[in-house]
Amino acid sequence: MKKIPIYFVPGLAAGPEIFEHLELDPEKYSFHYLKWIRPLALEEDIDNYACRMSDEVKEKNPVLVGVSFGGIMVQEMAKFVNPRKVIIISSVKNQEELPKKFKLAKFTKVYKFFPTKVISNFEEYAQYFLGKSLKKKAEIYKKYLSVRGEKYLKWSIYNVLKWKQINPVKNIVHIHGTKDNVFPLKHIKDAIEIKGGTHIMILTKAKKISKIIDEVLTC
Template identity: 55%
Template sequence: MSKTHIYLMPGLGVGPGIFKKLTLNPEFELHYLEWKKPISQEESLVNYAMRMADDVRHKNPVLIGVSFGGILVQEMSKFLDTKKIIIISSVKSKNEFPKRFKFANASKIYKLFPTSIVTNFDNYSKFFIGKYLRKKAENYKRYLTVKDKTYIEWSIQTVLNWKQEKPIGPILHIHGTKDNVFPIKHIHDCEQIIDGDHAMIIIKAKNISEKINNYLN
């Protein structure tokens, strides 16, 4: 019996390490995708997705994406014959964005975002005060692998300018009830993870694994 090939795309700026706690069934073969540097600040998401789709080497794969990676795998699926699409802590269309995203896009205020906080996170993390914030900072540092300024700026404007009007088709959407980036109140038709936040791929990996395994079986 041939294995099902699963391609996993992490969230903005982070590497495949965020998936290490998933426990997926042995009949699945996992392939980890990594962010490429945009050709330029003006590269379209369509073109970027086309380049990423070239890294998918198997027919009828399952695509799994987290956060911005969830948006990306949906765009990649437009160039691939996929078996299933699964998104985690993400959105299925621009209509699931919170109002602050829409404001940031309309006002272009996102251009004022100090990308140096990400590109030089090690220097800024020492200012995180309190046990909880320090732990969050350490986790972020552990998984943050892409700190290129062009990539960070491109990613922010690309997310905010995503034009998808409606879901592209059947998608398993796994979402946390305490996601503070994409609040659950704006999300439709999802499998909820109780108390899951935007980083739940790490801290709620067991619950997420169960939902993925059940869906694919």
Template identity: 50%
Template sequence: MKKTQVYFMPGLAASPDIFERIKLPEDQFEIHLLEWFLPNENESLSNYAKRMADKVIHENPILVGVSFGGILVQEMKQFLNPQKVIIISSVKSNKEFPRRMKIAKTTKAYKLIPMSLFQNIENLAKYAFGDFIKQRVKLYEKFLSVRDKNYLSWAIENVILWERTEIDKEIIHIHGLEDEVFPVKYIKDYIPVKGGTHIMILNRYKWLNENLPKIMLDE
């Protein structure tokens, strides 16, 4: 039986290790983990997506992206012919951004964030995952792998300034009902995960392991 090739893209600054708890039936799926590389100076998100798409070596794969990785796989779709694109804890257009992100775009407040802050793992974890995570920084140290200042400022800017306004109806969206980064009140047309937070790839992995195969194989 021909296996379905699945490519996973982690969230902002995260390492592919965030997927270590995701297990798909090995007789049906083959997993490939993508990882962030440093952007070129002033590189557009679309150009970066094209370079990331070059790392996908199978035809008609399934692309799965978490958070900013979910934004990236949507941009990669135009350069590939994926069987499916699944986003987790992410958004389908900038209209699904919470109000504070829209304000950040208008005021350009994100430009004032000193990127050196984020080279400290505790600050980066707090920014990426919210205050409640502070006591679990050690656990997340291994999951946050990219500390390069240029990457961080590029990534944050490209999230805030993402230009997509039209939702691609083909995108499959899985979202936690307790997501504190992208609250569900702004999100439309998604598969809800009860108790799922922004890091449900780590703490609701049992739900994902149980449901992802069905979602992936569903015609």
């Protein structure tokens, strides 16, 4: 039996390491982990960027899996690769699912002042926004926040806020945590809920997420 190809796209500033806790059968699936590429310019449209990302997809009718901003990206990539299924985790399906604070940030253009250096120099700032007692956790998060180019971060934040999708793409499955503080569940429709799941549940609820992915792809 031919394996089902799955292409994974991580969240904003994250690398493929965020998927390392998933438990999917390698006899049934082939795994392909995509990395963020450098934007051509801060003004590069998300569809052009997604087209370039899609060049890395070599298999026909793949499954696309994206987390957070990666969930937005796989929906854009779906326009170029004809996937059999799009699975988004801790993400949104259209602009209506974005919380009001995101819409306000877009309107006021406050995103232009977002301190991208906080992520670029994560270890240096960790003690200030996590506290000294939690600085050890920063070492853990450092492993996953591996994409720190300031140009990429500014481009990503801008494109999350200005994303214009109205209707969800075809064959989409949405997995969302009930305690997601970035994209609160109250704004989300038609999602498979994971009780107690936060925005980083790809790390903390990987076993449950794996089960849902497997059921979705084999039922």
